[in-house]
Amino acid sequence: MGKHKTPMLDELENGPWPSFVSDIKQQVEKGKHILKDAPDDLLGVLEMSYEDKVTHWKHGGIVGVFGYGGGIIGRYCDQPQQFPGVAHFHTVRVNQPSSKYYTTKFLRELCDLWDRHGSGLTNMHGSTGDIVFLGTTTDHLEPLFYDMTHELNQDLGGSGSNLRTPECCLGMSRCEFACYDSQEACHQMTNAYQEELHRPAFPYKFKFKFDACPNGCVASIARSDMSVIGTWRDDIRINQEAVKAYVGGELKPNAGAHSSRDWGKFDIIAEVINLCPTNCMCWDGSKLEINNAECVRCMHCLNVMPRALRIGEDRGASILFGAKAPILEGAQMSTLTVPFMKMEPPFDELKELIEKVWDWWMEEGKNRERLGELIQRKSMQEFLRVIELEPDPRMVDEPRSNPYIFWKEEEVEGGWTRDIEVYRTKHPR
């Protein structure tokens, strides 16, 4: 039995989906966390929010560890007398390993560390990908950081106006669609830019995300200032025998993803050929042909017939810039900027590009202006000049429909300086 009555939260123990309330109660009963009252008081203050329908957390103050400007987010409760266990309840962001594989040994070490220095509650994981330690007091921050770096060989993630903790899909570790090593790229970029990650010097947050194919399992195109999305530029490899096996019903289409419902017999024409966005495929009853030059690599045919079709062998990534959620100027998705880049360690070409982008954004960006907003304000053309890239029709869905071209003086023969008196010799007033 906890300290507080929580009749509303108790309702969330019902139903089949895992109950976070039951889990917190289990921590209250069994947990060895040092901030003894924290889980109990968290339930208490959450119940109060359920009654009031408003949060009871205040704006965070500036807390952190020496030398870092990010990684810890200050959090205070506005009812500290009633809920002293969460009066100070700071968040610690711990940089997750690429694509979140763990050994139980390491996970237990994290649990032990957090028992010694916090509430025993976590997020596995936060929206940006970090392991989140949820709730501790300021006096625990330095010892926690010391133990984490010394004993676990592990660092904090990002917060504030800095490089946020990069994130990637599971890539080549367990996926046949991976066009580059998204995990290695994520890890190497994270390590190359530790300064940017820990010491905020940017106009606002900056996110890298690495998807190894256009299926986009980490949503990089929607939520990262720089989206690196795997692709290939040669031909899809076809195993004609396997295609026939799909058509003949021996192999389950779409890797069995529709199997709970009877959708009828697999129909390659309706389900693959006719759904191809560029109509670049044909099936004559015995042979599948793909006009690869017209393929836009949407992944549909590969997803439907993974045993018959495989990604090409000349692989790399497309680089897109500027995605963000709505605050401030409305939501944006990333814009295709580099159609293709080879992605091999140590990723020097990518680093060069990143640094050009950052130099410009740090020079020109206003306070709290995301890269995507800066590109809109200063123009795509300006962005391309800065990163020294030639314009390419692949960068647009269509050319502009308004004729208001901002010609530069040097683009116009003879420049802009003219003599009105000369003009008047032919065109009297």
Place this chain on the structure above:
Amino acid sequence: MPYDPSNPLQDRITDIGPRYFREFFPPVIEKNFGKWEYHEILEPGVLVHVAEGGDEVYTVRVGGCRLMSVEHLREICEIADKYCDGYLRFTTRNNIEFLVSDKSKVKPLIDDLKGRKFAAGSYKFPIGGTGSGITNIVHTQGWAHCHTPAIDASGVVKAVMDGLFEEFGSMNMPAPVRVSLACCLNMCGAVHCSDIAILGIHRKPPMIDGEWIDKLCELPLAIAACPTAAIKPAKSAGGLKSLEVNGERCMFCGNCYTMCAAMPLADEVGSGIAILVGGKLSNRISKPKFSKVVIPFIPNEPPRWGSTVAAVKNIVDVYAKDARKYERLGDWAERIGWERFFEKTQIPFTHHLIDDYRFAYTTWRQSTQFKF
């Protein structure tokens, strides 16, 4: 040497980054890195990946709560030790994956997972979240930990996932349905490209804490933070420097509150939920697209958020019945037309759903092609 509070910078280690991910690979993953040939979903929540040399790895995916105790994590470790040689992983959507290379361990693992329940009866490890089903909801902190939310997050997700439990454990949908929740417009969870987005919004302009605002905030920063220039300098009743908000221009984004704690806007009746649908971010068949607002407001209804759960279920049910195989929710709505979407879902179309922000014109219909 343990940490010495009198000399905090002694032996300091910084900027070492995360642990190298390959330390944590199960042997079968390490051995077949980059050599996977194909995969198959054997049943909802259970996948097999097959490598070029014939090695197999079986994955059992279970739903997890993002808000998780270390006691629960230790139980996950115990399971991974018992069946998976001490390895596991988490997905980007807060699922947990248990990986085994020995097929004979799959069934005992599944049976074990199914048998584990919390004291009050909910499953600890429901199996599913694969293929054309509805996987776990990515979400934000809500009332459990955040200062700007309009709604709770974990509680709403729990209620909605209880409602979608069958869909989590099966693959009955025409295509994957990604449900996401963000508890305010900041969208830590970036829900703007989801098949169904549950979004916390405010509807009352910020209050001004007039006696404190000049002490707590940089007033010019708060003024500059407003996207619609609705904030201007003013004097408080006591003659102190303060701010004034033009309510008619306020779009309730809360950006001023982010900059200035003396401008709170959350409210018992003003804050609640908007539902957006039809976004996607994969490039499969159609291009990635934004979610569109189809229900402008649902009140906060703790603890079970009945109206929100019903609204999500309704949209899912109508879509599942009407859409074609492989058709994402947004592609379906575009094919049948949004007028049909509102007709079939019986969601009222109100003036709130017509865009009046920047670039609004691009979403109005400039055509005589419409359906009666």
